[in-house]
């Protein structure tokens with residue numbers, strides 16, 4: 001049975017999608033069966049995985065709103081992971097589900113249909129604390145919180161932890177925070193190092209993954225070329241950070 005992990009942070013551009021995709025491929029590389037679920041209308045995870053979001057007829061939107069089966073939208077990518085894709089249609093779902101029964105548990109139901117076929121299901125959340133993120137948290141066993149190593153990120157983390165506690169109290173009592181994953185880390189600046197220290201200080205009860213992902217322009221290049229960061233042409237130390245995170249998750253499972 002898969003471990004379901006949501007990668008969430010309402011702050012934009014902190015590395016949620018980059019982490020979801022590269023962690024997913026790293027897990028597949030150590031023989032894990034991996035499903036990636038794109039829960040962001042931007043469709044960045046879908047794109048990174050090798051697909052053109054706006055060319056897809058059916059996406060996770062159809063599962064959420066039209067009861068399409070997840071098996072009917074599933075894509076398999078060239079790097080060994082399966083993808084439940086999203087595109088801009090998903091932005092309608094929050095409105096269309098406003099009065100739907102059990103609207104916070106739609107993703108749980110979708111994930112339950114397929115989770116016995118995987119070792120890991122990773123959910124890439126959109127940068128908001130709205131209904132889609134609540135759905136992801138309701139479906140997840142664990143949350144990884146990517147936090148970019150800049151001061152403003154610390155404030156957002158507090159709001160997210162509050163929402164996680166709420167979801168835990170109402171929708172999903174088994175929900176755990178797997179940890180904070182420091183991303184876009186520049187070891188050469190004092191600011192980056194200070195943020196790391198502050199994260200440890202402010203959230204002592206939360207695991208801080210030891211391998212901060214270094215800042216590198218190669219990540220943007222990797223996403224633009226729809227190839228994971230492990231392709232030899234990228235040659236970036238951040239790749240090893242994701243591989244180590246994958247090994248840690250497998251060891252813990």
Ligand SMILES: Nc1ncnc2c1ncn2[C@@H]1O[C@H](COP(=O)(O)OP(=O)(O)OP(=O)(O)O)[C@@H](O)[C@H]1O
Nearest residue numbers: 012013014015016017018127184214215216219220
């Ligand atoms: N370690 C890194 N070093 C440098 N740039 C990075 C790193 N990780 C991600 N990026 C870049 O930062 C930008 C934001 O990353 P990403 O899309 O993964 O963030 P996100 O949290 O998913 O964003 P959103 O909130 O919009 O969904 C992208 O251009 C990405 O290539």
Ligand SMILES: [Mg+2]
Nearest residue numbers: 016017040044
């Ligand atoms: Mg994203």
